[in-house]
Amino acid sequence: MGALALLAGCETTDGAKPATPPASSSAAAHEQKALPRGLDASLNPDPFPSTYTPMPSRPTAIVGANILTAAGQEIDGGVVVMAENRILAVGPAGTAVPAGAVVIDGKGKWVTPGVIDAHSHLGVYPSPAVQAHSDGNEATDPNTAYVWAEHSIWPEDPGFDRARAGGVTTLEVLPGSANLFGGRAAIVKNVPAITEQAMKFPGAPYGLKMACGENPKRVYGSKGRSPSTAMGNVAGYRKGWIDAADYTRKWDDYHAKVSKGEKAEPPKRDLTLDTLSGVLRGDIRIQNHCYRADEMATMIAISHEFGFHIAMFHHASEAYKIAPLLAKEGICIATWADWANFKMESYDGIEANAALAHRGGVCVVIHSDDPIITQHLNQEAAIAMGAGNRIGLKITEAEAIAWITANPAKAIGVLDKTGTLEPGKMADVVLWSADPFSIYAKADKVFIDGALAFDRFDPRYQPKSDFELGQPGEGAFQ
């Protein structure tokens, strides 16, 4: 099976649909009385817009490397051409290189798309992990859909630099899993920046972090609040969706009346319900921390009850038990190679989880949830692939590379922009010193939108966080 066929397993809505009000609403609102922008989410869908601009770049060709496109192909000794921030061409030896392009000898090396970590807490749980930086869990209410991870990201987190040196070019930064509804995810390009907005992935949709299982019920149960049980968790989700459906209906009614020129009282804007409503409208993707098979099935039933789609189950230690269900629902899973046993809900985690789910037609992602693992997602994917091949699943590197590139791009909603080496896509590219599935492989060069963002052998391209200047080691870590 090729990677393309696998991707079909992730039947998710692609790309962001900005929440636009009905066409005539602004005119009608003028006649009536325009709501201030901050009081109607539909007038103001992007209050913290991306200010990202690619770093300077030159047309560049990597010639002679083995290429894993993540779109199903492996091209030995091929050519990748980048120009004007995009992939210009990917092909076999002899593919034309534009005059004036910087030519990099890739002989004996490997090229893949930039690695995408779909489950990161970089910036929100940065290094050093001091209390003043512990910004990942707004553990004050089981429903904090009103918080946005982007407002917790510390762009100076030195972890971003380590991740980049591991080939990571795009990250989904999530709130933690203390809450049933944890808040909005931030999708960023892994570039050094002074503000989060300058990292923010242009045009990426929002995600909503949800959490099943032990964490929410422990956090709130220990405070004598609901949820304190698994059934309390489920009641909490359903309550949230009932409120969201009601809120969505009220705004739809309001906009319908305004568009017809009728007098209408606007509902009061609610940040929690804005986010949940965004899910019901198909604009925001559910990123659901959920380990156990039975709990994933329950979440799927809830999604049917309220009419939304779950983009991805994160951790998903027991995905291998329900691969047909996940495949049928078109839900991706993000898991580790074999991190398990650390709590009851991860007790049945196995090395072959990803491989079995993959062969079952599920869109598989290898994620990190960790500032160390994010640096070698390539090796995690290799371990997970190897576990499948030990039982004859015959998973190729051309397939498995999608677990850390194309599939996470699909799950977080940016596959139309990055995640594979295909002409027209963002030139997010890694040149590896060796087969990236080897323990000995290092990212030699990392390109983000065609710009050299990291070079293992050139100190000019080894950016350092402000925090690390003047410290022991001066931010040099390899």
Add this chain to the structure above:
Amino acid sequence: MSRALLLAAAALFVAAPAFAETVAITNAKIETVGPAGEIANGTVVIKDGRISAVGAGVKAPAGARIIDAEGKVVTPGLIAASTNLTVAEVDGVKETRDDQSGGKLGAAFDVQYGVNPASTLIPLARQGGVTRAMVTPIAGRGFGGDEEDNLVTETAGAGDGLAPAAGLFAGQAAAVRLSANDTDPVFKTRAAMVVDLGDAGARIGGSHAGSLILLRSALADVRAYAAHKDAYERGQSRAYALPREDLEALIPVVEGKMPLLVRTSRASDIRQVLKLAREEHLKLIIEGAEEGWLVAPELAAAGVPVLIDTEADLPDQFESLGSRLDNAARLQAAGVTVAIEGSRDFDNLRQARFNAGTAVANGLPYGAALAAVTINPARIWGLADRIGSIEVGKDADVVIWSGDPFETTTYPTAVFIAGAEQPKGTRGLELRDRYAKPADGMPSAYH
């Protein structure tokens, strides 16, 4: 190692069960990690639980079971240099945690009494080629889970009613054999006294400095107690900061017979600990040592070995701002004895061999990386006369690998511990096989 300690260590060894089977692993690329180095194509003979022969020209004895390694790599069994394997099953489930005293005991706590040979993680460790584990206690930490779960921490070691000086000590380590069906797997007890300094110590001692002062004070108490036990028994000594059982447990430490394993990270803290060990004549092992590379010559000069995680490259605390991926390479180049460990999270036991590979990718010579997961931990823990290399007379802990033992897709095809070939099953593989089967309409519980 002093003569007295050698004798003490020998006395503490529990004899491994003898196995009659004689096995010859032929046609193998043997990484002996001993004086014979790498043998490109040779034979290892296992007899009565020991290595009876190894070399290129060795013939399989008559009647031996022959295993043709088909050119594959054979190494000594890997040694987990510091782990809670066998004393913890599920990190987040308190009832399964025997790697800490729960704040009830200090130095007197001893992991040997909690070792559970039925842990499902032992077969898993063997599937990573790990044949022995150095089980070390912790002074208390969160019952953790996924990264984002770090909002809940417990500091059990901070002590319900324990004096701060007592709470500094995590307790005593033990060496465990990971053989199947071994009801008595502990083969060396009281292998080290463990103390958490640095940030962890500061949670107990109030600061990095405070915890060192408490440690010095505790050692002074131990010396006074050891010299005047009679007075103590008569109730005629000054008050000591530690209870009697802790004072007793620490006597071998101040006598320089039992190593003191100190967990610490920052270069300046390592220097302080080296100074303390010099002044107090302690036998020291340092675990963590993220900034060890900044102190490498001092560590080498003092002959102090380190147990390190070679993935640690984040400035994840102020005490580890200098973390680097080439810590192992730099320490080894300076002459420090380095053991490479995985994360203490149990499944990440397999991580130790990948960490060895990562160290190679960051400049550590391949042979040194192999030593760092075999003979070096054996040396550090005083076990090198029995395990850690493929040498005649040593316990036959031998692993045949499907390829380079550090590679991501490599796995052991056979594991021998003290001469006995180990079963390959694990709980995880049983789960895998149950669900890898095609559906037949019956619930999976019938499969």
